[in-house]
Amino acid sequence: MQTINIIDAPKHVNERVKIGVWLTDKRSSGKIAFLQLRDGTAFFQGVLLKNKVTPEIFEMAKHELHQEASFWVIGEIHEDKRSKFGYEIQIEDIELIDKSEDYPIGNKEHGIDFLLDNRHLWLRSSKPQAMMKIRDRVIRANYEYFGSHGFTKIDPPILTGNAPEGTTDLFHTKYFEQDAYLSQSGQLYEEAGALALNKVYSFGPVFRAEKSKTRRHLIEFWMIEPEMAFMHQEESLEVQEEYVAYLVEKVIEDCSHELEVLGRDPETLKPFTQTPYPRISYDEAIDLLQEGGLDVKWGDDFGSPEETFLADHFSKPVFILNYPKSIKPFYMKNHPTRDDVYICADLLAPEGYGEIIGGSERETDYDTLLQAVKDAGLDPKDYAWYLDLRKYGSVPHSGFGLGLERFLSWITLQDHLRTTIPFPRMLNRLYP
Ligand code: 4AD
Numbered sequence: 001m002q003t004i005n006i007i008d009a010p011k012h013v014n015e016r017v018k019i020g021v022w023l024t025d026k027r028s029s030g031k032i033a034f035l036q037l038r039d040g041t042a043f044f045q046g047v048l049l050k051n052k053v054t055p056e057i058f059e060m061a062k063h064e065l066h067q068e069a070s071f072w073v074i075g076e077i078h079e080d081k082r083s084k085f086g087y088e089i090q091i092e093d094i095e096l097i098d099k100s101e102d103y104p105i106g107n108k109e110h111g112i113d114f115l116l117d118n119r120h121l122w123l124r125s126s127k128p129q130a131m132m133k134i135r136d137r138v139i140r141a142n143y144e145y146f147g148s149h150g151f152t153k154i155d156p157p158i159l160t161g162n163a164p165e166g167t168t169d170l171f172h173t174k175y176f177e178q179d180a181y182l183s184q185s186g187q188l189y190e191e192a193g194a195l196a197l198n199k200v201y202s203f204g205p206v207f208r209a210e211k212s213k214t215r216r217h218l219i220e221f222w223m224i225e226p227e228m229a230f231m232h233q234e235e236s237l238e239v240q241e242e243y244v245a246y247l248v249e250k251v252i253e254d255c256s257h258e259l260e261v262l263g264r265d266p267e268t269l270k271p272f273t274q275t276p277y278p279r280i281s282y283d284e285a286i287d288l289l290q291e292g293g294l295d296v297k298w299g300d301d302f303g304s305p306e307e308t309f310l311a312d313h314f315s316k317p318v319f320i321l322n323y324p325k326s327i328k329p330f331y332m333k334n335h336p337t338r339d340d341v342y343i344c345a346d347l348l349a350p351e352g353y354g355e356i357i358g359g360s361e362r363e364t365d366y367d368t369l370l371q372a373v374k375d376a377g378l379d380p381k382d383y384a385w386y387l388d389l390r391k392y393g394s395v396p397h398s399g400f401g402l403g404l405e406r407f408l409s410w411i412t413l414q415d416h417l418r419t420t421i422p423f424p425r426m427l428n429r430l431y432p
């Protein structure tokens, strides 16, 4: 007898198999019990007929198997045309492992704080499981995309002395006698990588001690950061849209069931696999917002209402180009003819999900960059290595960062980033 996973049941019809499972729900009458089972690969039903098992097994199933009880089931796989999965197991024997009494998460509605306090258990429910499968598929799609487009993965350090994205939201720690921070972004190191290996990318956790409590901000999130040598911003935008379209395409191809579990009709994602995505300047965006009656002026950063308005205006992800210098980081490239904006772009997701990518061409002039470091209130000594990159074989280069959880929240229609990551770190949450 073979031990299998539920997902492989279709390959074992009319065979006797053994499966390790948890109970999600059960229903029984005098002669029959229906056990709803999961093993992490899929959900299906186990049917227990009183006259096909010993009386002890039937009684045990009725009285001792509680929600999330773990056990082995042995039985025959049958087709089950009425269920969505299409197969069930006719149970012949059960080997109980753990009864699991008083499982806290029931099949009723629970408040979000309760669910987050029990995230270690909530992960077993169908929606979190679907999300983790999509997250995993997107992560693999990243490796596929960059791996097949000539990029080398370079892992930046997590403990660092640099603050690329500003000094207000740094996590400070001691590094023996020195001060250190948890990385906000691997970008500066990816730039060193690009000058060594031409096209590189990173994928890892980054940390922002953001005191603001919004639906779109996590304290710890995962970012993909490609960096490309001998590349100007226009070409980088083409990489960005092709890459985002690829991610969407792979999720549609391989996760349509999971998308549906989360309430996203895969059909509605198809338009986003078509490139190019529209591009407008920050100046044009301000005009659009003002015409739309929003209270913004040139120089303001965009918040959720502005991003949602702009996204609604286009039915595609949209690039907003050349933001004012005052609201962007020091490393961005100066505009050739204007001294008030950088050569940069953010990509806004459609349907009001906000910025999913931030990117730019990088400043390559040594003196301009040194001044920008100083103007940002940073100590040039800490950035000497970064400035070196402009001294020895400096080349035009561009890059960007995609926030994994922002991307996921958009494609799965989550109203908060907290459900897109296994164990969210938020302003008031370090547990579990
Ligand atoms: O726009 P950001 O801050 O850009 C950078 O960090 C650059 N160094 C990237 C680069 O050019 N290599 O962050 C990039 C993306 C945002 O567009 C957003 O998707 C996500 O990271 N992000 C967050 N996601 C969750 N929680 C937060 N607090 C986030 N802050 C940014």
Ligand code: MG
Binding pocket: 346, 355, 357, 358
């Ligand atoms: Mg940004």
